[in-house]
Amino acid sequence: MSFNLEYSINQKVELPEDYEVELHIKREDKINPFISGNKYRKLKYNLQEAQSLDYKTILTFGGAYSNHIAAVAAAGKELGFKTIGIIRGEELVAKVNENPTLRFAKSQGMHFKFVSRSAYRDKENERFLEVLKEELNDFYLVPEGGTNLLAVKGCEEILNEEDSAFDYICCAVGTGGTISGLINTSKSHQKILGFPALKGDFLSTNISKFVTKNNWELITDYHFGGYAKVNKELIDFINQFNQEYNISLDPVYTGKLMFGVIKMIEANYFEKNSKILVIHTGGLQGISGMNKRLIDKELPLINE
Numbered sequence: 494m495s496f497n498l499e500y501s502i503n504q505k506v507e508l509p510e511d512y513e514v515e516l517h518i519k520r521e522d523k524i525n526p527f528i529s530g531n532k533y534r535k536l537k538y539n540l541q542e543a544q545s546l547d548y549k550t551i552l553t554f555g556g557a558y559s560n561h562i563a564a565v566a567a568a569g570k571e572l573g574f575k576t577i578g579i580i581r582g583e584e585l586v587a588k589v590n591e592n593p594t595l596r597f598a599k600s601q602g603m604h605f606k607f608v609s610r611s612a613y614r615d616k617e618n619e620r621f622l623e624v625l626k627e628e629l630n631d632f633y634l635v636p637e638g639g640t641n642l643l644a645v646k647g648c649e650e651i652l653n654e655e656d657s658a659f660d661y662i663c664c665a666v667g668t669g670g671t672i673s674g675l676i677n678t679s680k681s682h683q684k685i686l687g688f689p690a691l692k693g694d695f696l697s698t699n700i701s702k703f704v705t706k707n708n709w710e711l712i713t714d715y716h717f718g719g720y721a722k723v724n725k726e727l728i729d730f731i732n733q734f735n736q737e738y739n740i741s742l743d744p745v746y747t748g749k750l751m752f753g754v755i756k757m758i759e760a761n762y763f764e765k766n767s768k769i770l771v772i773h774t775g776g777l778q779g780i781s782g783m784n785k786r787l788i789d790k791e792l793p794l795i796n797e
């Protein structure tokens with residue numbers, strides 16, 4: 494595999510002194526602008542596997558603003574795979590050029606197949622996959638959001654030895670692959686806090702499939718009503734945080750995560766002098782798509 498990568502580093506966030514905790518952000522968003530953050534980690538071993546099995550085509554699934562779709566398209570281009578995205582929502586077929594994520598994925602050579610929401614729900618069904626295989630020839634399948642055993646293996650590489658100095662590791666949760674990798678690498682004195690970006694009781698079960706430790710917990714108070722749901726308070730927070738610390742957060746995952754972490758610091762959830770590491774899992778490509786929707790909702794825009 495040969496990606497053009499920058500390294501991810503831990504950056505200290507200079508909180509007001511009376512907060513009495515230490516906060517650092519692991520800048521996984523800096524790995525690559527499009528194959529960013531956890532999506533790089535989750536694809537790494539999957540694409541190696543596809544290469545070693547001599548697959549020429551990668552097929553995956555996603556919504557119209559999906560960071561995963563953008564990452565698969567860009568990674569496929571860099572590594573010479575043909576990529577196919579099964580996209581939720583038939584109406585989008587006419588809107589590829591208006592949608593920043595799909596437009597980008599197309600520019601990377603991704604082919605799309607748009608399916609209805611009900612067909613999309615069925616996507617992991619054998620019959621649906623068989624039909625796709627007949628139609629599109631053979632492909633290596635990366636699941637929605639990219640979570641499988643190889644993805645978790647990649648996410649086990651996010652934390653390194655020096656990170657064992659932290660008491661808390663905090664991350665956003667979508668399907669649970671990223672937090673599973675963090676848990677597997679964590680030390681027993683550390684606590685891993687996951688902040689789900691959506692409502693859903695299935696997440697703990699998902700995570701339990703990949704981990705054996707129990708030094709983790711899901712904090713379910715900061716999903717803002719559901720996946721990709723936002724309000725003015727969240728947008729104002731993201732813009733203020735960016736202004737103060739010069740770190741962009743995305744509205745779907747890392748903005749909600751950091752909002753929650755700061756609120757919990759303010760509520761004295763963490764013991765005095767705790768060292769907290771927040772994982773910036775990327776997702777910044779999603780900001781321009783969100784801004785288009787914010788205009789329609791007459792909400793303030795996220796500064797890019």
Ligand SMILES: *Cc1c(COP(=O)(O)O)cnc(C)c1O
Pocket residue numbers: 530531532560561638640665666667668669670671672743746747774775776777
């Ligand atoms: C996909 C994504 C997540 C969620 O990761 P899971 O492994 O699905 O839990 C978190 N943050 C960002 C920025 C993402 O794009």
